[in-house]
Amino acid sequence: MKFTELYRIPIAYLLVYIVLILGTGIWIFLLSQGLDTEENIGATLQKVGFAPIEKSVYNFVEVAAPHMFAIGTLIFVVAHFMLFSTRFSQKFSLKISVSLFIVALINICAYLLIIFGFVVSGWIKLLSLALFVLLFLLLLGMVAFSL
Amino acid sequence: MKFLISKDLGYNKLLSFLMIAVVMSILMYLVLDAVLHGYVIGFDLHSIDSTLYGNTETFEEPVLIDSLLMQVHIDLFMTIFSLLTLASIYIRLYKKEKANRWLLHVLFGTGIAAPTFLLAAYFFSKPFMYAWLVTFLLWHLLAVMLSVIILKKLYTK
Numbered sequence: 001m002k003f004t005e006l007y008r009i010p011i012a013y014l015l016v017y018i019v020l021i022l023g024t025g026i027w028i029f030l031l032s033q034g035l036d037t038e039e040n041i042g043a044t045l046q047k048v049g050f051a052p053i054e055k056s057v058y059n060f061v062e063v064a065a066p067h068m069f070a071i072g073t074l075i076f077v078v079a080h081f082m083l084f085s086t087r088f089s090q091k092f093s094l095k096i097s098v099s100l101f102i103v104a105l106i107n108i109c110a111y112l113l114i115i116f117g118f119v120v121s122g123w124i125k126l127l128s129l130a131l132f133v134l135l136f137l138l139l140l141g142m143v144a145f146s147l
Numbered sequence: 148m149k150f151l152i153s154k155d156l157g158y159n160k161l162l163s164f165l166m167i168a169v170v171m172s173i174l175m176y177l178v179l180d181a182v183l184h185g186y187v188i189g190f191d192l193h194s195i196d197s198t199l200y201g202n203t204e205t206f207e208e209p210v211l212i213d214s215l216l217m218q219v220h221i222d223l224f225m226t227i228f229s230l231l232t233l234a235s236i237y238i239r240l241y242k243k244e245k246a247n248r249w250l251l252h253v254l255f256g257t258g259i260a261a262p263t264f265l266l267a268a269y270f271f272s273k274p275f276m277y278a279w280l281v282t283f284l285l286w287h288l289l290a291v292m293l294s295v296i297i298l299k300k301l302y303t304k
Contacts, residue, residue: 006238007238010251013258013259017223017227021224024219031213073228077231
């Protein structure tokens, strides 16, 4: 076995860690929207969609600041492994990575629209969150398939 | 995957210095992280128990799930980045060792098991609390050991 084969182990674990980070992140978001007092996840999602919890600019910055750094770094680290992929073209990987960065930015900033009263509903936040998770899972799947 | 291997950078002075610096930073992070968890969750079994389940005698409330989840969320992020950095340098320096594969599996495995057991302890039962303590200490000790091995190799080159 060539020693470069060993690099597959940390990369494989990285993918699992990220799935857990995404899972706990969604859980924390739903808790902040009242999941613990609601009957089920469906009711909480509907609540986010129609009447999201009010937040201040301070609340937004407190959440956005670490996430800008952490999500940006995570996408970069995962996506750069696609440079070594022999199964997917770099053009396709580039499209996915750029889309992921854009959706991540929209997802982080979506609450600003609610805070400043541009939108009343939280559907844009839910939609961007769902899209972000799906795209990230796709990228993780691509890396896993390339291993 | 086809990894790109450039010329051997192991003897590059700048790279060696950078690797020493980053490993020393991670080493200090590991020690401080253990101390921080001691303050947040508890240094001994009794205080860990009180943090997770509360204490009726001292009127302590159990930790809020939001706070615990936040801790786990941050732990997962910090663990993967510190371990990824250490593992990459270790693989580069100890490419001929045969025990590498198992060491990496145990390191990453315990690193991921610790926060999972902490959540399981909160939701299910006390035995998971002991499992958390063992896996948490084990991954920290292994990571410290790995850091020391890397530093030894870099200094003796």
